[in-house]
Amino acid sequence: MESYGGPLARRLEVIGSCLEGEGVVSREVFLRLIDKTPREEYGDYGFPLMRFAGGRDLGEILSKVKGCVEALEISGVSLSIDRGFLNIRFNEYVIGREVISLYEKGWRVDVSKVGEADVKSIVVEHTSANPVHPLHIGHARNASLGDTLARMLKARGHRVVRRYYINDVGRQTAVVVYGFKILNATPRDVAAILKTKVDHAIGWVYALTHTAIDVVLARKNIVEEDLNLLVSTLARLRERGGRELADKIIEAVSSLEDPEVEVSKIMLRYEKGLEPEKSLVRSIAEAALEGFKETLEKLGVEFDYWDWESDIVWSGLLAGVLNELSKSGFTKIHKGAIALDTAAVVRSIVERDNVLRESIKLPRGFEVPPMVLSRSDGTTLYWTRDIAYSIYKFQQSKADKVINVVAVEQKLPQLQIRLALAAIGRVKEAANMIHYEYEMVNLPGRAMSGRRGEYVTLDELLEEAEARALLEVKTRNPNLDEETVRNIAKKVAASAIRFSLVQPGALKPLTFDTAKVLNFEENTGPYLQYTYARASNILEKHGPIKYELANPQTYSEPLRRNILITTLAYPMVSAKAADELRPEDLAAYLLKLADIFNKWYQKDSVIHEKDTEAREAKAVLVKLVKDTLSSGLTLLGVTPLERM
């Protein structure tokens, strides 16, 4: 049974149990639907009782529940009925007294943990950007969401493993290897010439090679792309990097009758694990990953495992899965190739399994297209490799649940992978593989494309944000030394970016306005950090809290009361956000809390309070806010700063 803990949640749970005992509504539904009242005068929390009363007299239910609550010796809560709602008001004196004594005993503000029986082993796979171009703002959204989900679930008490899937098999790495072969240079050589990070150099070679190939193909009308556009892209890329290097690639590619032959050859040989392609691809991918790690570290994103797609192929895992699939009875010939008959899987497995059907959420009347399992030249396809990888993730981490943070445009393959798992009898895995989808990030006025080198890199963005934050921090803290200032600026910059990517719901298409994110008056990430710094500052000036002197009577003042009640909702709010995979709910809550605190800050000084009992009680509130923000911000990847 779900339990949220903490002084507030404990009381709400009892009320829920009493309602359940009365046969009105289950405790679970009660806890799910209970919400803060829209207006203070109604009480603290409200529950739409009318919907569940089933014609019974609300007053009668109220008195029964009141009796039940009293019998269980729960104090500090009063209930009332108003316009069909069951309203709950907490007694700030009782609650405040409880908090003070909890703090005296060393209590810590934290996300409430799941019960021991509910602890799950969860894999979060995220970011997994192709190692052929630097990370851009879209990857940053993926990484921010993925890392935050991992942090929230871990804080909730689950065992969490973070995995990065390195897509080194396939055309994209073959293209970039081809480019480096022409140059007869390593990524590090090119990076030195271009004076950039190694992953940026790789991205440049990739875009250049890819576009040069497309020019050849467009000339022969094999691909339908605007030739003029391609040529101008090529020219732009040439200007951006080393012209000599660019010309070498362009000339070599143009001289070929069909550059695809070369690319295909590299791809085929790599998949077989043949040299020199094996070392070439690996060394380039590793160089790119080195660059990624540097970038991700700035954002505070870390991984437990880096999984190579090629290992899934070379280890024979994929061959085994393909074998299982072909014996499953669910394959058929589609357009001359062996394919998984996903529609048949739906009919004979999914529709007969309620759990699976619920989990997969197949649209009604939607015929899932078949899934071709391998190319006719014998090489594998990324989605079949991903089926094998999915099994690998479950097995390696003995996972109960695998969460894939993958862009919404991959919805269909993600669905097909689950159907494939079901087809080979891995129904449990199919039901527990979650596609956490997020919408793309657009730049104002243009589309992003790795193939064309059209992107704002995360490194550039971080650099710009740091520069702006540095100016700001310096003017505010003229006496701080250079290194401290620089560190604060870095944290502010990274936090601003992360928060802006995690605050809106993941399914909202995002237009990333660099200017807005970098404007710290508008961005709410730094606002939260600032609020935390204010709270820290007060406590620092106040010194150690004398809990024995703190008088909870003083919490009757409305603003103070509001802070008390709002902060105490944290264990519950953060737990819910984790369970529902909704970081945006946590973000909204923290903003609300910061608003309340800042409002209070303005008109009710703590350290200048003359009355000792009131001063200590107020300091307890500041500590509550500080601790809550500290925990919540950390989950969102926003670094709490004592000073900014």
Place this chain on the structure above:
RNA sequence: GGGCCCGUAGCUCAGCCAGGAUAGAGCGCCGGCCUCCUAAGCCGGCGGUCGGGGGUUCAAAUCCCCCCGGGCCCGCCA
């Protein structure tokens, strides 16, 4: 053609899944507040036919149907 997502204040969004209390924030705009815990802040004001239309209900931003606008997917690409 089929499927999914988004459409709420000038802008960015919350609320929709699990229908109820005067639809909320932030930014922007206008006007105020630093001899007093950091003004990255606070106070006040302006601003909404919740894309449109129908239906269900005592009650609809929320559920159902139709339509409109934007995005994504339907590949022997990743």
